[in-house]
Amino acid sequence: MAEAGTLSRLRELFEKEDLTVTQILEARRETYSSILNRSELVRIVEGKDLDLEKKLGESKGQTRRATGQWILGRTRDAAETLSHARPSKEALLVGAHAQLEAGDAAQALELADKLRAQDLPAPDALAVEVLRFEILEKLGRHEEVLAAIPKAQKAHGEQADLHCHAGMCCDLTGQYADAEKHYSRALELNPEHEPTLFRLAYNHDLRGEDKEALEVYERLRTMKPPRVASLINLGVMYEDRGDYMRASDCYEQVLDVYPNHQRAQLYYRDARASLSMYYDEDAKRREHRWGKLLSTPISEFQLSVRSRNCLTQINVLNLGDLVRRTEEELMTMRNFGETSLKEIKELLQQKGLRLARPGETGIDAANPPEIPSPLPTQGKPKEDVLQKPVAEFEWSARAKKALESLGVSVLADLTLRSEKELLGIKNFGTTSLNEIKQKLAQYGLSLKEG
Structure with missing residues (x-):
């Protein structure tokens, strides 16, 4: 059977003495091609089918376990496991990804630069370069990425990944015509290039081109592993249309992979609450x-x-x-x-029933677990927090569009707006409002009353 072959391929990869960067990324794609593959990796990571430390030695075994934890979305576990392992190419790659996903782009860049300095085969060198561009973009260093791309193209040839990052940086620096050229070329090189398709869907969403955005987001939804932002944005669009069932499905798909994802938990609960309004009588x-x-x-x-x-x-x-x-x-x-x-x-x-989703408790899938209250950020005076640019945060397309329409540039501007003002914006609903309130709460802030 094909699936049995795939499972043995995962086992084969995790038993290898050394994994290349491209093999690690291959393992990640294979893991999310079916529930059976994820289950196989869970058993490997938890030591039920394979003693990694015994097979590979203590340090390499810990690094390989961290690789599996990162692939399964257990970012914090991966970082903790890596803290006990010796530095290696595999540890640097997984560490960089884990730190980026945890929100520490500066630490991620430090690890990526160390990995970049290693002797890497061409495909691995390209993958690390692309990761580094992604980190630099998180840090807002878009001009630096644009300056580095010609050199990368000279070293690696014309690649869809490089054109995509060039397009995104042009987008974010106002060079919209150049951005469209880069996106078009990326899709000519690879019509199924997921990062480029995501940027196109996101831009359609920002421009209010809902039909086109929905088509591309639905296309992205079938790709493995699905991008969390694609599913969140698609869910928000379905909520705007009053289709709470489809919205719930999108958020559930996130929770299948990342059971503790707070935004997905929040949006899922809101969508289910809206859906339940139609069923209270029964x-x-x-x-x-x-x-x-x-x-x-x-x-x-x-x-x-x-x-x-x-x-x-x-x-x-x-x-x-x-x-x-x-x-x-x-x-x-x-x-x-x-x-x-x-x-x-x-x-x-x-019987009209189903198995539980990861992270659910109880028997009713309509009642997800309570979301822990976000903790205020420590160590910075409130005056500094108020001047924090909203562009530094990751927003859903709907929330970002609303903030732009109100001319909100820093958190201080946002605290001067009320719920009523925000809800008065076209296509801005309860889900987007809760997203903004949760972000403010992380800094001990809130919207204006009234």
Whole structure:
């Protein structure tokens, strides 16, 4: 079977003495091609199928475990694991990505520069150069990227990645005609180039070209691994249209990969709350009916002996126990494979149920876990915080467009605006409002009352 080959390919990669940069990125793509692949990597990272330290030695084993943790979206775990490993090319790459995703672009750049100074084969050198450009863009050093791209093209040839970064930096410095030329050339070189498609979708969104934006975002949604920003922006667009079910699906797709992603949790809860407004009249009847259904013993259903034995091992005695489990939990059980998973999912689907999503608690997928309150940033006086440019933050397309329309350039400007003013902006809804309020709360700030 193809999937079995893919799984063994992941195992083969993680058992290698050394991994190249391109092999690590290949492993990441393969991991998100199916739930089975993710389950395989979970078992490897957690030491259930492979003792990495014993296989590769303590330091290399720790680095390889950190690589798996980063691929699975466990960024903090990866950083912690790397702190116990010796420096290596693999550790520098994973560390740079982990620091960038954690918001420390300066530290990410330091690690990327160290990796860039290593003796790397051509494909790896290009991947590191592209990562470095991404970090520089996070730091706002767009002119530096534009100046470096001709040299990179001379070294690596004409590449879609390089044209994409040139286009984005032109975009962000007001050189819009040049940006369009670079994006067009990137797609000529690679029609499925994900970063370029994302920029096109984002620009369509900013210009209010909703139909075109939706088409490209939906195309991006099928790519593996999906970009979080694509899914968030698509979800917000569906909310603007009142399609809360599709919006919820987008946020759930983020939570499948990053169960603790706070923005996705916040947006998911809001979308589900909006959706539930249509069903409140039937809530009590549904609750009673579900209570009876979820108490149905597993023994009443015709399951294969293998599926039944596996469920008994983890103390799943009724449907209520079963819907509290995730696909990944089931797939980590020995002797439980794709056939058993399909059998159980079909059973639940017949009853109008499903397995839990990662990060969900309880039996009702409409009630996601509570989101921890953000902590105020420490160590900076409020006066400095108030002058922080809003351009430094990552906003959804809707929020960014609203701030631009109001002429908001620093946080101080934002605190002078009220909820009523923001909600009066076309296509600005509760989700975008909560995004702005949460960002302000991180600095102990709030919108103007009234």
